[in-house]
Amino acid sequence: xxxxxxxxxxxxxxxxxxxxxxxxxxxxxxxxxxxxxxxxxxxxxxxxxxxxxxxxxxxxxxxxxxxxxxxxxxxxxxxxxxxxxxxxxxxxxxxxxxxxxxxxxxxxxxxxxxxxxxxxxxxxxxxxxxxxxxxxxxxxxxxxxxxxxxxxxxxxxxxxxxxxxxxxxxxxxxxxxxxxxxxxxxxxxxxxxxxxxxxxxxxxxxxxxxxxxxxxxxxxxxxxxxxxxxxxxxxxxxxxxxxxxxxxxxxxxxxxxxxxxxxxxxxxxxxxxxxxxxxxxxxxxxxxxxxxxxxxxxxxxxxxxxxxxxxxxxxxxxxxxxxxxxxxxxxxxxxxxxxxxxxxxxxxxxxxxxxxxxxxxxxxxxxxxxxxxxxxxxxxxxxxxxxxxxxxxxxxxxxxxxxxxxxxxxxxxxxxxxxxxxxxxxxxxxxxxxxxxxxxxxxxxxxxxxxxxxxxxxxxxxxxxxxxxxxxxxxxxxxxxxxxxxxxxxxxxxxxxxxxxxxxxxxxxxxxxxxxxxxxxxxxxxxxxxxxxxxxxxxxxxxxxxxxxxxxxxxxxxxxxxxxxxxxxxxxxxxxxxxxxxxxxxxxxxxxxxxxxxxxxxxxxxxxxxxxxxxxxxxxxxxxxxxxxxxxxxxxxxxxxxxxxxxxxxxxxxxxxxxxxxxxxxxxxxxxxxxxxxxxxxxxxxxxxxxxxxxxxxxxxxxxxxxxxxxxxxxxxxxxxxxxxxxxxxxxxxxxxxxxxxxxxxxxxxxxxx
Amino acid sequence: xxxxxxxxxxxxxxxxxxxxxxxxxxxxxxxxxxxxxxxxxxxxxxxxxxxxxxxxxxxxxxxxxxxxxxxxxxxxxxxxxxxxxxxxxxxxxxxxxxxxxxxxxxxxxxxxxxxxxxxxxxxxxxxxxxxxxxxxxxxxxxxxxxxxxxxxxxxxxxxxxx
Numbered sequence: 056x057x058x059x060x061x062x063x064x065x066x067x068x069x070x071x072x073x074x075x076x077x078x079x080x081x082x083x084x085x086x087x088x089x090x091x092x093x094x095x096x097x098x099x100x101x102x103x104x105x106x107x108x109x110x111x112x113x114x115x116x117x118x119x120x121x122x123x124x125x126x127x128x129x130x131x132x133x134x135x136x137x138x139x140x141x142x143x144x145x146x147x148x149x150x151x152x153x154x155x156x157x158x159x160x161x162x163x164x165x166x167x168x169x170x171x172x173x174x175x176x177x178x179x180x181x182x183x184x185x186x187x188x189x190x191x192x193x194x195x196x197x198x199x200x201x202x203x204x205x206x207x208x209x210x211x212x213x214x215x216x217x218x219x220x221x222x223x224x225x226x227x228x229x230x231x232x233x234x235x236x237x238x239x240x241x242x243x244x245x246x247x248x249x250x251x252x253x254x255x256x257x258x259x260x261x262x263x264x265x266x267x268x269x270x271x272x273x274x275x276x277x278x279x280x281x282x283x284x285x286x287x288x289x290x291x292x293x294x295x296x297x298x299x300x301x302x303x304x305x306x307x308x309x310x311x312x313x314x315x316x317x318x319x320x321x322x323x324x325x326x327x328x329x330x331x332x333x334x335x336x337x338x339x340x341x342x343x344x345x346x347x348x349x350x351x352x353x354x355x356x357x358x359x360x361x362x363x364x365x366x367x368x369x370x371x372x373x374x375x376x377x378x379x380x381x382x383x384x385x386x387x388x389x390x391x392x393x394x395x396x397x398x399x400x401x402x403x404x405x406x407x408x409x410x411x412x413x414x415x416x417x418x419x420x421x422x423x424x425x426x427x428x429x430x431x432x433x434x435x436x437x438x439x440x441x442x443x444x445x446x447x448x449x450x451x452x453x454x455x456x457x458x459x460x461x462x463x464x465x466x467x468x469x470x471x472x473x474x475x476x477x478x479x480x481x482x483x484x485x486x487x488x489x490x491x492x493x494x495x496x497x498x499x500x501x502x503x504x505x506x507x508x509x510x511x512x513x514x515x516x517x518x519x520x521x522x523x524x525x526x527x528x529x530x531x532x533x534x535x536x537x538x539x540x541x542x543x544x545x546x547x548x549x550x551x552x553x554x555x556x557x558x559x560x561x562x563x564x565x566x567x568x569x570x571x572x573x574x575x576x577x578x579x580x581x582x583x584x585x586x587x588x589x590x591x592x593x594x595x596x597x598x599x600x601x602x603x604x605x606x607x608x609x610x611x612x613x614x615x616x617x618x619x620x621x622x623x624x625x626x627x628x629x630x631x632x633x634x635x636x637x638x639x640x641x642x643x644x645x646x647x648x649x650x651x652x653x654x655x656x657x658x659x660x661x662x663x664x665x666x667x668x669x670x671x672x673x674x675x676x677x678x679x680x681x682x683x684x685x686x687x688x689x690x691x692x693x694x695x696x697x698x699x700x701x702x703x704x705x706x707x708x709x710x711x712x713x714x715x716x717x718x719x720x721x722x723x724x725x726x727x728x729x730x731x732x733x734x735x736x737x738x739x740x741x742x743x744x745x746x747x748x749x750x751x752x753x754x755x756x757x758x759x760x761x762x763x764x765x766x767x768x769x770x771x772x773x774x775x776x777x778x779x780x781x782x783x784x785x786x787x788x789x790x791x792x793x794x795x796x797x798x799x800x801x802x803x804x805x806x807x808x809x
Numbered sequence: 810x811x812x813x814x815x816x817x818x819x820x821x822x823x824x825x826x827x828x829x830x831x832x833x834x835x836x837x838x839x840x841x842x843x844x845x846x847x848x849x850x851x852x853x854x855x856x857x858x859x860x861x862x863x864x865x866x867x868x869x870x871x872x873x874x875x876x877x878x879x880x881x882x883x884x885x886x887x888x889x890x891x892x893x894x895x896x897x898x899x900x901x902x903x904x905x906x907x908x909x910x911x912x913x914x915x916x917x918x919x920x921x922x923x924x925x926x927x928x929x930x931x932x933x934x935x936x937x938x939x940x941x942x943x944x945x946x947x948x949x950x951x952x953x954x955x956x957x958x959x960x961x962x963x964x965x966x967x968x969x970x971x
Binding site: 068071072075076079080081084086238239242243287698708709710733737740741 | 836887938
């Protein structure tokens with residue numbers, strides 16, 4: 056299949072029409088007769104013990120039909136990602152963060168439910184909240200959970216760092232910190248539950264099967280009695296997982312009690328205080344190198360503030376452990392990564408999954424090292440960058456699809472604007488960052504996706520897969536893959552809604568795995584259907600199967616391009632001949648195989664490699680940073696959809712820019728102060744940065760047509776390149792993200808004073 | 810109270826409470842759910858509609874304010890025959906849509922701009938869309954989409970005209 060019809064081609068998003076016309080149905084757009092609305096009362100204090108819940112004022116609000124507390128949950132009243140689950144749907148006794156749900160009120164209108172929830176009177180005996188990493192890890196600290204305040208702590212050990220550091224010509228050492236970040240998807244979390252012997256839940260969500268499991272457990276019914284349908288979902292970025300299980304289960308439980316449909320729609324404030332954030336991190340990092348620039352050792356300690364519940368903290372711990380070293384060939388490495396509980400909003404999955412935090416620290420230090428050694432920053436990355444055949448931090452060796460050096464060369468070859476001279480007003484700087492980000496679940500869990508491909512007699516194709524479209528364009532990618540394999544046009548391919556009754560459990564839609572693992576399952580299923588078409592066409596042409604190709608909507612004789620049978624005719628004949636036109640195929644990544652003590656072994660099926668360059672102008676008077684130039688080179692294996700790839704890189708880049716410069720959750724005494732879009736600064740169109748995508752294609756043997764995922768990595772690389780560019784401009788190494796205007800002004804003042 | 814107004818070219822009469830927000834009037838009373846609520850405080854622009862051609866946040870507007878006036882929602886942007894407006898076509902062609910939740914508001918803000926100024930510059934586009942947040946795209950392709958729509962409207966002035 057060298058000649059591609061749709062792979063790598065500019066195609067429209069297959070589900071775009073409904074979105075530009077307002078016809079797409081998001082969860083909040085569903086209406087059912089008799090539907091009522093739920094709203095929760097939140098704790099309002101970060102730590103304490105519930106002594107009394109007075110729901111009577113809520114019951115008196117006109118329109119209220121039900122009030123639920125923890126004792127009304129039929130099942131275990133627990134959700135989470137990994138057993139033992141630790142997060143209640145409604146707090147029963149102990150309060151562990153201020154945004155915690157305590158009482159659910161259901162009313163005839165959303166406004167009445169909100170008013171009534173506000174009217175609930177909670178008596179909470181406060182205890183001293185644990186709000187910092189140091190407080191949580193103090194030897195005599197109060198235990199937030201029975202098992203203590205450490206969620207998970209893991210080590211990665213490769214070689215022997217101690218002698219390696221002793222042999223190093225130079226050693227650089229520093230501690231870096233990053234702040235909490237809010238997903239900020241435009242659609243707040245919303246679900247709509249329909250009761251019956253079987254329950255149907257329409258949900259704005261990322262992992263419908265995960266929700267189904269928790270809804271069933273908390274309803275105390277078998278999973279087969281719960282149907283979760285993913286509605287159009289207005290962005291997720293990792294954020295609509297735990298919270299969707301929370302409100303999904305609550306809505307179903309209320310629907311069961313009332314025998315009426317129940318909608319729960321979060322307000323924006325709730326979406327910030329009551330749903331997971333990106334982990335804040337503290338990263339102590341030390342690098343030893345020789346005078347020629349070769350890095351001989353790295354020692355890194357990562358501490359993650361995971362907030363009140365485990366959520367995805369264990370996986371983020373693993374991801375940071377494996378990624379902290381960066382995309383470099385270093386023989387001696389020691390990393391320790393630890394996530395801890397605090398009395399703050401819980402942290403979990405967020406695009407990049409810990410990699411943005413550690414990449415900022417790692418890449419800042421690479422620049423410091425380059426400066427100390429007098430080596431060009433791009434050159435030091437080239438000297439140490441991983442190549443095919445090199446063992447990475449976990450000792451895993453890839454013989455193919457290690458395109459890091461090509462991304463560095465691509466960036467080096469780009470014509471860049473000449474650096475203007477400093478003026479009284481402006482400073483100018485250039486920053487680089489490289490990274491490798493593991494694709495798919497890897498060490499985080501088993502990785503299986505099931506996809507079905509079904510061709511009708513008219514030659515049209517229906518693809519079913521249990522992974523979700525969240526705006527990232529996966530449905531378009533899967534359609535392209537099916538279209539290419541089956542030789543039919545894109546207009547002939549549709550992708551089912553994700554309905555747990557109708558598609559296979561494909562695991563969560565995370566870890567940049569939809570194109571790679573999901574796409575591979577679609578590829579396999581389509582290939583099986585293709586075999587039937589080819590067999591049938593060979594019978595019809597009375598020739599051998601190897602003489603047949605499928606493209607442009609026809610079965611074509613290879614030796615005579617004019618000998619064509621329309622695919623619908625072939626499909627109809629195949630149907631009547633009894634050749635199967637449907638297949639359910641599985642794509643299973645090889646099991647991760649590593650030592651649990653050292654994390655040496657094979658972890659991911661592939662890595663995305665990237666290098667960015669950013670040029671900035673810093674205003675000395677205001678601290679404002681203007682990004683003048685930003686090029687993002689990523690080895691994506693093979694581009695399936697150029698428009699989609701650019702969209703992912705540009706969107707992730709601005710999210711990384713927000714993380715690095717603008718976005719900061721402001722806590723005072725454990726209470727978030729800026730839970731709205733006026734005070735929490737999401738980048739607006741005026742903050743946009745001029746990201747240019749440069750695709751490097753080093754085909755990945757484990758992905759469809761050689762593709763690798765790309766949705767997450769640019770967040771980390773953009774944030775790190777920004778920090779390095781601003782450091783270059785200002786002449787000061789910043790150790791904390793975000794680097795706000797105020798931080799920059801302070802550094803400039805310091806420079807002037809010094 | 811009973812109010813009447815023009816909505817997407819049709820006369821509408823409804824009975825509403827005086828404190829009903831226009832976003833609720835549209836979504837709950839008229840079934841026009843294309844107008845989205847992202848924040849309820851006028852901070853995100855997802856609920857943007859046109860009021861006598863001017864973009865406004867439907868979450869901040871009380872129903873009485875639209876009495877005897879004309880509004881356009883996303884449902885009224887495409888032609889009656891289903892043909893897309895050049896802004897909608899351009900958004901699809903350049904990849905300006907990802908999750909699509911901000912898209913209705915973006916398209917209406919863009920329409921207000923292009924109805925007034927067929928050939929805006931980049932900064933005018935940024936100014937016109939500065940009240941509409943998007944978390945998916947990084948905005949570059951949204952700006953491209955508006956500029957592409959501007960080109961198409963200039964080349965085919967009959968389309969999408971008021």
